[in-house]
Amino acid sequence: MNNNTLSRFGLTALALAIAPAQQALAQGLVLEEVIVTAQKREQSLQDVPIAVAAMSGEKIDDIGIQDLEELTLYIPNVNINQGRGAPNLFIRGVGSGTNAGFEQSVGLYIDGIYSGRGQLSKVPLTLDLARVEILKGPQGILFGKNTIGGAINITTARPSYDFEGYVEGLWEPEDNEQVYTAVINGGLTDNLAGRIAFIARQMDGDTDNTVTGTELRDVDNVGARGRLLWDATDSLSLLFTVDYSKDDLVGPSARNYQGADPAEV
Numbered sequence: 001m002n003n004n005t006l007s008r009f010g011l012t013a014l015a016l017a018i019a020p021a022q023q024a025l026a027q028g029l030v031l032e033e034v035i036v037t038a039q040k041r042e043q044s045l046q047d048v049p050i051a052v053a054a055m056s057g058e059k060i061d062d063i064g065i066q067d068l069e070e071l072t073l074y075i076p077n078v079n080i081n082q083g084r085g086a087p088n089l090f091i092r093g094v095g096s097g098t099n100a101g102f103e104q105s106v107g108l109y110i111d112g113i114y115s116g117r118g119q120l121s122k123v124p125l126t127l128d129l130a131r132v133e134i135l136k137g138p139q140g141i142l143f144g145k146n147t148i149g150g151a152i153n154i155t156t157a158r159p160s161y162d163f164e165g166y167v168e169g170l171w172e173p174e175d176n177e178q179v180y181t182a183v184i185n186g187g188l189t190d191n192l193a194g195r196i197a198f199i200a201r202q203m204d205g206d207t208d209n210t211v212t213g214t215e216l217r218d219v220d221n222v223g224a225r226g227r228l229l230w231d232a233t234d235s236l237s238l239l240f241t242v243d244y245s246k247d248d249l250v251g252p253s254a255r256n257y258q259g260a261d262p263a264e265v
Helices: 004-028 057-063 068-074 118-122
Strands: 051-056 078-082 087-091 108-111 114-117 129-136 150-158 164-172 177-189 194-202 218-231 235-248
Touching: 051 177, 057 129, 068 078, 087 108
Parallel strands: 108 150
Antiparallel strands: 051 129, 078 087, 108 114, 129 150, 164 177, 177 194, 194 218, 218 235
16 A cells, blocks of 8 residues: 555545534534514514614623613624713714704614603613614614614513523622622413513712712612513403613713713713
8 A cells, every 4th residue: 555545545534534523513503593573573584684783682691781882882883872961872873962852863662662762771671681683774664763873672571471580690899880680480370471570780989079079980770670461362462561760870971981081070
């Protein structure tokens, strides 16, 4: 047996060894289908002729995202930040700024309900979500005239008849940031299911006001959501939702966002 035969034999053996590994790797990397409601009905993301960036509630929870401002760090061409008195919402550079007299150029929708002011983006909306979809570009046909920049479509978790729940906690010692979340879900009767979610967030300020002795950016937020699903008949289901939130943030509005320079206060 000459060297050329040995080389061919070695290459054949290597190919036979690599083929099963490639097949196993391909089976493990199958992409999960992403379902969105960007066109007011459930569809696969691949079938939607709109520029959509979607993130599931499970991924949001795994990453530890606390608000929409943090969410936009993972989505290109979308910017949400705290301005003077109200947040700025921009998609592809289009937005209304913080003028309270203007309707938002980027529409914010929570379970299909329109939220016409940017202040509502400060609510801890990342509590118990099913998914968040960001639709880029004008969406006037389906979402109305106040979406020339795009739309942020938030869908919260729906009640189910399976009993489940969880409690989560986070503590960051440097700023004494604490976040506690609790969710409980289950069937109440044969045709009635409920879901309750609660979140509390507290963080000490990171800048001292030497005149008043107070700390700026001291955070104390509380949010809760209750949902009740009633399957009245085989063809009729009613879903009731109640939300509550309190956003308490100490400090001048110009300072109340991540990344600000303390010298600007």
